[in-house]
């Protein structure tokens with residue numbers, strides 16, 4: 001055995017780091033504040049493997065380039081840690097980007113952005129502008145243009161099940177749930193909120209997402225948004241491909257097979273926004289406890305029915321999928337200058353024995369997990 005590693009956070013980032021470090025021969029202890037793993041953002045999103053198509057409002061092109069690079073590696077990096085992926089993980093290989101009449105990006109600029117993104121992954125010709133008759137059959141007049149692009153959507157709960165099954169077979173990983181970590185010390189000691197020492201480790205990986213800043217003492221320039229989505233049933237046949245409404249009114253419709261779908265509409269599904277990250281995960285817990293999910297679903301259902309021709313969702317949703325989103329920025333996405341449109345402040349930040357990992361997106365987590373395992377190997381066990 002090479003040495004010991006503590007991983008804080010049982011979402012995609014923490015669980016994949018635990019597996020990658022264990023494969024490299026380290027003894028891992030994975031701490032999670034909730035009673036079970038995979039209850040945070042990783043289980044509660046629409047599963048888009050971002051390649052940068054969504055980030056047309058970062059005029060520098062840096063977000064697009066970063067996500068094209070890391071999103072393009074998602075499946076290979078994930079397979080390298082997890083082994084062959086279950087086929088049911090993939091929901092769709094193409095996505096429709098639909099442009100609303102009030103979009104902040106003109107149609108030609110949108111097309112140019114989508115084509116240059118596809119060009120970055122070597123498939124510029126794979127962007128298909130939806131012809132007018134097809135556009136009118138799919139959407140109301142509020143949608144002026146749409147494009148079909150090559151972007152994968154996964155089912156995050158299937159990914160979670162595969163990761164948890166794999167963790168269950170690992171003998172080098174101890175999982176400690178209900179462990180609310182309060183402090184990480186440079187000597188490798190991990191403390192919980194009750195002042196109890198949870199152990200001392202050679203290396204510590206902070207993968208706590210909404211709890212990241214609370215544990216590393218940072219967070220300046222970052223914000224948290226709480227965002228809801230819903231699993232619902234469609235009464236009418238909806239679009240067969242996932243649809244993203246982009247660059248203005250934001251929303252998602254993801255068909256999940258059978259009559260089930262994921263839906264979200266912004267700002268109805270914006271649960272809250274804060275630049276004070278000191279409460280960690282407690283901020284989102286409090287937000288979720290006071291949020292009117294039924295009202296958010298009603299508005300989402302109505303708005304999507306106005307945009308997608310003939311779409312009729314059940315009056316009640318089946319399940320809520322809501323979670324916190326960590327990003328750089330101090331204003332929301334309606335501010336065109338918001339740094340939320342620029343998702344480049346991500347990655348691994350190491351100081352002494354502790355590395356903090358902000359994946360920014362689900363999409364980049366497998367890549368950062370292998371980077372973290374390499375960082376740990378390069379450092380070797382501590383001499384203290």
Ligand SMILES: Cc1cc2nc3c(=O)[nH]c(=O)nc-3n(C[C@H](O)[C@H](O)[C@H](O)COP(=O)(O)OP(=O)(O)OC[C@H]3O[C@@H](n4cnc5c(N)ncnc54)[C@H](O)[C@@H]3O)c2cc1C
Pocket residue numbers: 008009010011012013014031032033034037038039040041042043044045046047048049050179180181182207208209210211212215227228229280281321322323324325359360361362363364365
């Ligand atoms: C509504 C929504 C839609 C999204 N859509 C997409 C998308 O389509 N594509 C995409 O790539 N990304 C998307 N994202 C972002 C993506 O979900 C996150 O980037 C990713 O899941 C982060 O993974 P994580 O493991 O860091 O966080 P999490 O899955 O949240 O895991 C962090 C874990 O740390 C635990 N924790 C926190 N503080 C402590 C503490 N003090 N002690 C112990 N444990 C602690 C939490 O309980 C949690 O389980 C979306 C997010 C949301 C909320």
